[in-house]
Amino acid sequence: MRRRMLPLATLTGLSVAVILVYPPTGALADAAAEAGPRGCVVSGDYETCLTDPEQVSNGHDTAIEDRLRQLTQSAGSGDVIRISEYTWTRPELARDLVAAKDRGVDVKVVLDGINKHDHNGGYTTLTDGGIPLTSCSHGSSCLGTHFSHNKLFLFDIGGVKQVAVTSTNLTTAQMALPNNMLKVSGDDKLYAFFLGYWNRLNAQSWTYDGDTWDDDDKVAAGSKSTYGYAYPRHSDNVLTVLNKVKECSGSHNRIMVAAALFTKPRVAIRDRLAALQDKLGCDVQVIVGDRDTESWVQAANSSGDLRNGKVSIFNSHNKLIMIDAKYGDEWQRAVWSGSHNLSGTSLRTNDETLAYVNDPRVEGRYAEYFDAMMARATGT
Template identity: 25%
Template sequence: MVGACLAVLLLPWAPAAAAEPRPAAAEPVMNGAVFNDPAAGPSSGTPTAAQRAVFDQLIGLIRATPANERIEFAMFEFTDGASGVPRQVVDSLLAAHDRGVDVRIILDSTDKNDPVHERLDSALGHSDSAGSWVVQCGTDRGCIGRNYSHEKFALFSRVVLANGATHRDVVFQSSSNLTDWYLFNSYNEAFTLSDATVYDGYRRHFADLNAGRKRDVAPDYFWTTPTGSTYRAHFYPRAQGTGDPMVNVLRNVECSYRDEAGVARQTDIRLVVSAFTQHRRAIAEELIRLRGENCWIDVVYATNGIEPTVLSTLDNTAANGKTLQLTPCTHDVAAGHEVRPHAKVMMTDGHYDDDIVPRVYTGSANFTHLENSDDSQLRIMGREVHDTYLSWFYDLRAACRA
């Protein structure tokens, strides 16, 4: 079961503040990933801990933020449902505000968000010159991108865990929106890190989202934090004609290399794909090229999430006669309980540029039009993180095949 890996990642809750009772959930994970398992429980009603793992990570971080600190939060879909879990996120944000935390929220302007927006606005207000506020991007546009704001991140100036450990400059980046569908029907993950450079980059991006909603859209906005360290953030939209960042990543891959012991190896590339359109078909073409150079390419994708022209490209036989391993994944785990991947993950394990350090790319960004949405993407370097995602990938692929 995909949720099995949670056991090694999640720890018991800290004692709660008296003003805000806590359901049984997990102490937030720092500098690591959490994964939900929508199949590990019912199709509606009360979700299990495995189903709500990503939500509980966010709730735990909010509750661990002490007075006189700051939370900045951007979300595409935020809608309460019968489970009551999205409401617990709202409750936690409002409780943080009540204890003296500055809570600043940017939501996409989809009608789905209106009830949550109205509740938050009644408590926080919408003056962005105040300490706390909630705003929405413009109608039928993103804050910066042309169509919508697809963000799913939260920033915390300081969190204090149950054991007293303090972490500053904390970034929570997820693939999950905050509605019941993301509990019961889709595989998602979240990564939480404490890094001043990346945190400052996300803060700049958050400020740009707030400023951008008052200006014309800027489809050529794209920028990144500095490279050369464990974490690097990418911020979209990006002008379609300026080159695809993921294509650029793949062009830095070499398929044959020697490991630290001098043993000949092949580079492995694995992806979990939610949406992949013809606007990003160059990624598919690069994957076929690399398979022709003997890279191993393994793709788990949401059935009907890949446009036919892209799927046709991925189905091609590479120059060396080999093919990609493609695993479609939308299935019923029980009558009326359909699940599918919603994560947006790419992993490389092998030769990249001038090193052989494994990498994980994750975040809110699908392989869709580069100019249309506000999105954030996180690159993480390191064997330990890669292998955590790899274990999850194997479990997910096995669940999809079963």
């Protein structure tokens, strides 16, 4: 009998969050109360997976990898899995994919060229197991000139199309860092967009099936208050996102950014965040990875400044933007998540992905996760 995905729980028509990772107990439970949410939770068509290694006894949180393994193990003959990943040294999910292929699942993978060069565990397990695999060869990128930095997973299981974007690489070192995964189910338009991007990665060309993508094609709306974003590109659409914030008021006044990398080529984003704080009155908070970045982001500029505890340091691998404000013409509680750092390479030379979801349950869980990181962050 084929194992299927855990069904969405409903009660009188209302979606119920389904917790897929058991919470910690004992001393770890006390730490978790301070640390905030972790594990995977389904809310309607959306699923959020949040890792926090400080809550795990061995310091390695495999919740995202475990969930990807569950999804892979649930696939049966005729189902489809497509993956684009940056670095992959851990063999566990790779073995599951080989087993899935052997039972008739259509599995194909695109990897950054570094995996072939270094004979990484994921690469060798997949190739030895007969998985069709494209090793990017433009530098180590497929569409850019630098890295193929994606962490993109597409599943078509039992006719249900699912898109998962994550910040985590499949390495043991990544299991020791906070990471997240955002998954959308049943959004055929979003799936089609990311499948079109994956096909171009696999072809190592922006032209696929006679259709060439330019910057306008690298953003697409889904059908469930969702958008997909593909990189590299020329114009900075993260700046466009922040420029669409029009008003902050009352309890709907938060802009939260967690950036594993935030570098000077994206100075316009820094300046826009300062303007949102000082000129629009939003509560802007930023998590970065080191002291030099903190100093640069909070430096005063013509748009304002983000001093006085607005920028903090926390060792996280997340790439997140959360907005609880008036976005365009609507008050929204939205999240952008994926592989995209706030760096010049992520914009212009790397293969990257972002996904947007406008949903208060999703944004609320991510905001709680962000607040837990801020509570443990340091800075001036």
